[in-house]
Amino acid sequence: MLDFLxxxxxxxxxxxxxxxxxxxxxxxxxxxxxxxxxxxFCNCRPKIINGQEVDFTSNVRKxxxxxxxxxxxxxVSVPFLRALRNHLPTSxxxxxxxxxxxxxxxxxxxxxxxxFCFPKNIISGLILVYKLRRQKYDLVIDLFDNPSFxxxxxxxxxxxxxxxxFDKENRxxxxxxxxxxxxMDFHIIDRICFLLxxxxxxxxxxxxxxxxxxxxxxxxLIKKGEKRVGVVLTGSTKSxxxxxxxxYSLIRLIISNYPFEIIIFPTYELRKELSKFQTLExxxxxxINQNFDEFAExxxxxDFLVSPDTSVVHLASAFNIPxxxxxxxxxxxxxxxxxxxxxRFKAILSKEDSYTDISPLAVFSKFCDLVEGK
Numbered sequence: 001m002l003d004f005l006x007x008x009x010x011x012x013x014x015x016x017x018x019x020x021x022x023x024x025x026x027x028x029x030x031x032x033x034x035x036x037x038x039x040x041f042c043n044c045r046p047k048i049i050n051g052q053e054v055d056f057t058s059n060v061r062k063x064x065x066x067x068x069x070x071x072x073x074x075x076v077s078v079p080f081l082r083a084l085r086n087h088l089p090t091s092x093x094x095x096x097x098x099x100x101x102x103x104x105x106x107x108x109x110x111x112x113x114x115x116f117c118f119p120k121n122i123i124s125g126l127i128l129v130y131k132l133r134r135q136k137y138d139l140v141i142d143l144f145d146n147p148s149f150x151x152x153x154x155x156x157x158x159x160x161x162x163x164x165x166f167d168k169e170n171r172x173x174x175x176x177x178x179x180x181x182x183x184m185d186f187h188i189i190d191r192i193c194f195l196l197x198x199x200x201x202x203x204x205x206x207x208x209x210x211x212x213x214x215x216x217x218x219x220x221l222i223k224k225g226e227k228r229v230g231v232v233l234t235g236s237t238k239s240x241x242x243x244x245x246x247x248y249s250l251i252r253l254i255i256s257n258y259p260f261e262i263i264i265f266p267t268y269e270l271r272k273e274l275s276k277f278q279t280l281e282x283x284x285x286x287x288i289n290q291n292f293d294e295f296a297e298x299x300x301x302x303d304f305l306v307s308p309d310t311s312v313v314h315l316a317s318a319f320n321i322p323x324x325x326x327x328x329x330x331x332x333x334x335x336x337x338x339x340x341x342x343x344r345f346k347a348i349l350s351k352e353d354s355y356t357d358i359s360p361l362a363v364f365s366k367f368c369d370l371v372e373g374k
Contacts, residue, residue: 044173046171047176047177048177049178059138060088060139061090061138062137062138063088063094063138063139064094064132064135064139064158065112066095066150067095067096067101068096068118069098069100072313073101074104075107075210075311076188077108078107078210079209080143080195081093081108082207083196083206083207084196084199085110085111087196092114093113094137095112096132096154097116098117099117099119099120103291104296106293107212107213129153132154133157137160137161138161138162140155140158140163141165145180145191145192147170151170165178167180178194178195180194184336187338188338189208189341190203208341209341210341211318212315212318214293214296226259227259228261228302228303229254229262229305230302230307231250231251231264231265231306232265232305232306232307232312233265233267233270234308234309240355241308242358244273244274246355249360250363251283260303261283261284263284263302264277264285264286266285266288268288271285286298300315302321306325308325310338313339314338316345320343322344323340323346324370325340325346325347325348326348326355327347327349328349328354328355346366348363
């Protein structure tokens with residue numbers, strides 16, 4: 001899942017090609033070194049936690065959370081962090097983010113004492129890991145439910161007294177593990193919260209609602225219609241871009257049938273191609289803002305959303321906004337799609353590795369069902 005703010009860098013042909021080769025090189029390096037990391041450094045005999053409070057939880061004063069991935073991954077981690085903070089109010093909690101999700105750190109600032117960012121540069125990354133090692137953490141918690149090369153390296157290098165993660169391929173990097181719930185049966189938010197078992201927390205009683213702090217009555221957008229529909233144009237990769245013509249047809253269908261205002265959320269590159277949309281009545285282009293907090297504020301002012309971007313899906317859950325969302329079929333390996341959590345939604349599932357098989361009429365039909373509460 002690529003974050004909304006980074007798609008503009010990928011959309012251009014030149015940058016897309018560059019991104020493709022960089023990603024291929026990154027996967028090649030990981031494929032070579034990941035087995036070495038897992039086999040050589042991951043040599044613990046982890047204790048399996050079966051639901052009882054384990055021996056380290058009452059004696060941890062300094063904790064590091066690993067969440068160095070995408071915006072959506074950070075947003076779905078809020079319930080876990082909130083429950084952990086409530087359970088350990090006097091402990092020091094730090095979190096390691098990435099340059100990709102640092103922009104959304106506002107959602108977790110109430111629950112952590114310090115935020116670190118894992119840089120893109122390898123040398124800077126090694127310096128940061130050395131700095132983290134000097135923090136002398138009692139416990140490191142890895143929130144990834146897939147084996148992470150970076151998490152394994154960080155845990156091994158900073159040498160905390162204890163480390164906690166899911167029972168998966170890199171299980172031997174942890175001192176304690178929790179069973180990994182079936183990815184097809186449990187939403188990602190529920191899965192992450194299973195780590196709270198290690199603290200004797202009854203996860204059935206955990207408040208799992210998402211949240212994102214916004215200023216009250218910001219009125220970033222002046223409403224000119226009966227209801228406001230936010231349309232996010234971009235998803236995680238170029239394959240998740242539905243196409244301007246499809247969005248144009250969908251928006252025409254909406255404004256022809258409903259007295260709604262449409263707010264289009266573009267990227268900088270797409271903004272130059274939206275003159276056709278500006279000729280439509282009650283259709284407006286949202287200001288492009290690199291500040292994710294302000295983007296979230298604008299999203300919060302919508303009554304309905306249409307989006308191929310999963311970070312927007314989680315914002316919809318945080319603000320309880322009904323949403324039509326696009327998904328690609330990815331199979332059981334990755335589990336159920338990251339559906340909105342406890343929020344009304346309609347999903348459009350592509351059978352391809354792109355959205356080329358989805359028609360504007362199909363999306364409009366889903367939108368009508370959402371509006372009419374079906």
